[in-house]
Amino acid sequence: MAHVPGLRSPYEKVGRIVYFGRMLDKIRLHAVGNLPADYIENLGDASPGVFDARCCRFLRVAFAEISKRVLEGGTDAEALAWVEAKGGPRSDEDCLVWNSFLMKRGWHDPASNTDTLRRRIREGGLEGRGLETFFDYIDADEGRDSLSAKRWESAY
Numbered sequence: 001m002a003h004v005p006g007l008r009s010p011y012e013k014v015g016r017i018v019y020f021g022r023m024l025d026k027i028r029l030h031a032v033g034n035l036p037a038d039y040i041e042n043l044g045d046a047s048p049g050v051f052d053a054r055c056c057r058f059l060r061v062a063f064a065e066i067s068k069r070v071l072e073g074g075t076d077a078e079a080l081a082w083v084e085a086k087g088g089p090r091s092d093e094d095c096l097v098w099n100s101f102l103m104k105r106g107w108h109d110p111a112s113n114t115d116t117l118r119r120r121i122r123e124g125g126l127e128g129r130g131l132e133t134f135f136d137y138i139d140a141d142e143g144r145d146s147l148s149a150k151r152w153e154s155a156y
Contacts (some may be wrong), residue, residue: 003143004029004036010051010135011103011146014076016095018135019102020059021076023052027067051102051134058098060087106134 007025014021026043029035035043045053045063056063061083070079084090090098106117121131124141131137131147139146 004039006034007142009139009144009146011139013099015080016092016099017058017080017090018099019051019055020080023055023066024070024076024079026052027070031071051105054102058090059083103135104133106137107132
């Protein structure tokens with residue numbers, strides 16, 4: 001997949017958490033018909049293993065509710081404040097564990113996740129680039145170089 005205008009890196013945080021901003025971007029892009037078809041199957045919380053679903057469970061708010069709120073307008077910070085009011089705030093420790101878990105997904109995971117990551121790297125022609133996590137793969141697949149930028153260092 002090439003660069004998707006308006007879709008940020010999963011490493012970028014809103015508040016204290018990674019990935020949430022990317023999910024908001026996907027919601028907004030989908031609403032106006034600009035989310036590539038390849039991304040739609042991983043949109044929402046229907047599939048338990050996808051990042052959107054994990055994010056919704058972490059925040060304790062259903063994807064449909066988050067989507068509705070985001071499409072009403074406002075900033076990412078306002079959306080996060082609404083989610084925290086609805087699902088409850090997360091402690092600094094919760095956010096550290098969330099960020100660490102998601103940023104390392106695919107790296108020394110159970111074989112099924114590691115195999116999926118390796119297959120996607122191979123199919124994307126991205127072998128030999130030192131990609132070890134799904135976040136690294138997503139960034140490389142979309143034309144960002146998270147490895148040289150060391151995005152994970154600012155995500156904790």
